[in-house]
Amino acid sequence: MMINPHDDRYGLNRTVAFGPDQPLELDCGVRLSPLTIAYETYGTLNSDASNAVLICHALTGDHYVASKHPITGKAGWWDRMVGPGKIIDTSKLCVICANVLGSCMGTTGPTSLAPDGRAWALRLPVITIRDMVKAQAMLLDYLGVNSVLAVIGGSMGGMQVLEWAATYPERIKNAAVIASAARHSAQNIAFHEVGRQAIMADPNWRGGAYYETGSAPLAGLAVARMAAHITYLSEAGLTEKFGRRLQNRDAVSFGFDADFQVESYLRHQGLSFVERFDANSYLYITRAMDYFDITGSRGMKLAEVLRSVRARFCVVSFTSDWLYPTLESRHIVHALTAAGAPVSFVEIDSPFGHDSFLLDVPAFDDVMRGFMTSVLREAGV
Amino acid sequence: MMINPHDDRYGLNRTVAFGPDQPLELDCGVRLSPLTIAYETYGTLNSDASNAVLICHALTGDHYVASKHPITGKAGWWDRMVGPGKIIDTSKLCVICANVLGSCMGTTGPTSLAPDGRAWALRLPVITIRDMVKAQAMLLDYLGVNSVLAVIGGSMGGMQVLEWAATYPERIKNAAVIASAARHSAQNIAFHEVGRQAIMADPNWRGGAYYETGSAPLAGLAVARMAAHITYLSEAGLTEKFGRRLQNRDAVSFGFDADFQVESYLRHQGLSFVERFDANSYLYITRAMDYFDITGSRGMKLAEVLRSVRARFCVVSFTSDWLYPTLESRHIVHALTAAGAPVSFVEIDSPFGHDSFLLDVPAFDDVMRGFMTSVLREAGV
CATH class of the missing domain: 3.40.50.1820 (Alpha/Beta hydrolase fold, catalytic domain)
Structure with a gap:
């Protein structure tokens, strides 16, 4: 030491x-x-x-x-x-x-x-x-x-x-x-459970044993983060920050791209999170909170x-x-x-x-x- | 006719x-x-x-x-x-x-x-x-x-x-x-986007072309439904209906099973939904609502x-x-x-x-x- x-x-x-x-x-x-x-x-x-x-x-x-x-x-x-x-x-x-x-x-x-x-x-x-x-x-x-x-x-x-x-x-x-x-609360347990299910539904999760496979359950973890991120904000805050404003376009695309700024923002939150956090850690820590x-x-x-x-x-x-x-x-x-x-x-x-x-x-x-x-x-x- | x-x-x-x-x-x-x-x-x-x-x-x-x-x-x-x-x-x-x-x-x-x-x-x-x-x-x-x-x-x-x-x-x-x-609202678009991302993250989704593969993106659709289902209820309602009550057990399991009734309920909502609904339809109809x-x-x-x-x-x-x-x-x-x-x-x-x-x-x-x-x-x- x-x-x-x-x-x-x-x-x-x-x-x-x-x-x-x-x-x-x-x-x-x-x-x-x-x-x-x-x-x-x-x-x-x-x-x-x-x-x-x-x-x-x-x-x-x-x-x-x-x-x-x-x-x-x-x-x-x-x-x-x-x-x-x-x-x-x-x-x-x-x-x-x-x-x-x-x-x-x-x-x-x-x-x-x-x-x-x-x-x-x-x-x-x-x-x-x-x-x-x-x-x-x-x-x-x-x-x-x-x-x-x-x-x-x-x-x-x-x-x-x-x-x-x-x-x-x-x-x-x-x-x-x-x-x-x-x-x-029950609602908070419910939101955590959605996140855990998103991770565990990702085939790359493999019962948590993904560290040696070279492919982590990033898609599932990103979805978990997106769902959680909404709960960290407020409806009024989201309306003020994004409202229904479109992302780099003048009209909706009639497709499934991120037409709205709030969608683009949320996708970014999911993608950047997975670069710095581990999916299994997300399971363990949400569980600790649920048990609290x-x-x-x-x-x-x-x-x-x-x-x-x-x-x-x-x-x-x-x-x-x-x-x-x-x-x-x-x-x-x-x-x-x-x-x-x-x-x-x-x-x-x-x-x-x-x-x-x-x-x-x-x-x-x-x-x-x-x-x-x-x-x-x-x-x- | x-x-x-x-x-x-x-x-x-x-x-x-x-x-x-x-x-x-x-x-x-x-x-x-x-x-x-x-x-x-x-x-x-x-x-x-x-x-x-x-x-x-x-x-x-x-x-x-x-x-x-x-x-x-x-x-x-x-x-x-x-x-x-x-x-x-x-x-x-x-x-x-x-x-x-x-x-x-x-x-x-x-x-x-x-x-x-x-x-x-x-x-x-x-x-x-x-x-x-x-x-x-x-x-x-x-x-x-x-x-x-x-x-x-x-x-x-x-x-x-x-x-x-x-x-x-x-x-x-x-x-x-x-x-x-x-x-x-922006928040509602955000919740829908989480659901869509959950579906599209499921490898069985295959860009929507899953009808002839015999395996639909059921796991992603179930996660989408779970997230949405929370928004259909209320915190007070969830607390009254489930609170922190455990599901068929006297103590927490120190695991990732559905320890809490609210988790078990939510999983059931996800699983039963996919038996009656199509993932692509979920994408189209949520999109129509977002555009509204x-x-x-x-x-x-x-x-x-x-x-x-x-x-x-x-x-x-x-x-x-x-x-x-x-x-x-x-x-x-x-x-x-x-x-x-x-x-x-x-x-x-x-x-x-x-x-x-x-x-x-x-x-x-x-x-x-x-x-x-x-x-x-x-x-x-």
Whole structure:
């Protein structure tokens, strides 16, 4: 281990490997080993490791929060939020983000090699949001970080934040749950199932064992992404952005090409996604989200699950988000309040749907700036 | 032509064929010939053909409104609404419903034989909602029906009703537009495009030329149906019907089987659909809906398009319908009012989403009963 977590260089794509002596006890009962976690840090961890902030990424996100994505070459997915002098200020804080378990960007997932030297593929046990969080806790242990000033996440990232609060309440001082839910709804399970069926219907999928065939189920994965992408936007947003405008033509073609801009956009979303993501990882991570029901898996009410929480919470929803509507956030706020946790709740007016947390929404920036200011003030950083 | 339209027997699956002397002038510019129209009638047409009601079906519907479906063996899709003594009372009225152009239940569509003796497949010109309506007008001419007491349709059926009002205002006396829109939204185009991409990604699709291969793109079509089916329901309805309940098990399987009831239900919807519907027809009819913009295709405002309408309108929307939300109906009502047409507008509280118009919603029955009562009273039938 030549890695120095106190290094403040960016984009190092660090990894840590846990051997047979440190298996991860999965919810399904399997002890997973070996385990590799890929992560990034931004900013310098101070000597008593008291200035760490953990960011949890969404379904198809990664640990390149504020550094160039190695495949797409694009800026990090929260580059506008994380950096020196930015809202999550890495001149004062050390931001840590790990690629989630089951993903395909360096952390153990279906593309990783199993002990037999071949890719896990569908032999990887099905994982849960709690398993992801347990892996992150192992990373924090390795980095010498006992507790974080804040854990922050949107969408599936918010699920991880809630799971942190339930599983390791003593390790988090503040928490931001953005555009998320305490359990995945029937409709959201349904949309994920459509995506999985699209992948599994692709003959190239071959029961998940496609890594050695040279042809991945890209067509199925693209369809899955297209269906999901619609749910990340809003009807009003789509109407405003595209309406019924035609793509590079004056009249409809009376054919099945992408006549409309919205079709062209959607096809592009599907095609570009398959260049950076693995179909089996998509199966595993959507499954983890579907299984997420922080109360159900513990057999108690949400307020009981969160009863040990001492962290201060900030819960954010967006008016046009129909995937994780405000109702879901209210449910979380209600339970946190009943559990005696201090909680701020803001519903932000935005036309961009679920994706609002990734986009330029000044009112959301204001909320996050206020949250981070109080985090820093309280910590005396 | 041995068909007697005054016959009141049910479920005859009648067809009428129009030869080279009666081509259908399509919006795309092609003169389509030959043309077969499959239709059903319910009730007896009176001697002056003054008691006809035209029902227009939705995307995957058919002319078996109130008679047994020949493939599924199920009762007609509006059996509860149409029949002797029912809301649309066939002891007094003669109900006519034609399978739409482009479909696969008897009317000319991609499965039909082209003049060269082989299935049209993707060689069939792309059709529009107006083309469907023109074909229906040819059927009415053939049946000796100059004008109908009422034209009624939900979803894509409602689009046809609006097109009737715009194209043949003098041939309709009353009109009911249910859960519909005057133009297809960007989001709805996007969902259709996902379905089409799912079909076209299936290797069995072969550019549409699969009829002679013995293997249709059933997997792709099933995925398309699954995605669409979610949009026909509502989040609240799905939560109430399925929630996160498991399917025949006490705990999640930590696998990719249908653990949740909602997954099992959705898979069933996909699998049963492909037994009764053709993939290419799905492409053609979704395309016709995407192209539907009753103002855009005429280059004028909706109120201008409808300026010759003298029919009395009834416009119905459902609170939980997010595919054709109430806003779309309001837009129609606004334009009809501006065009000087008498119009009643009812938004009905229902948890069943877009599918509400096909389901048991007593408040909707009340509205339709009132509408039909006044239709009969006015006609003196």
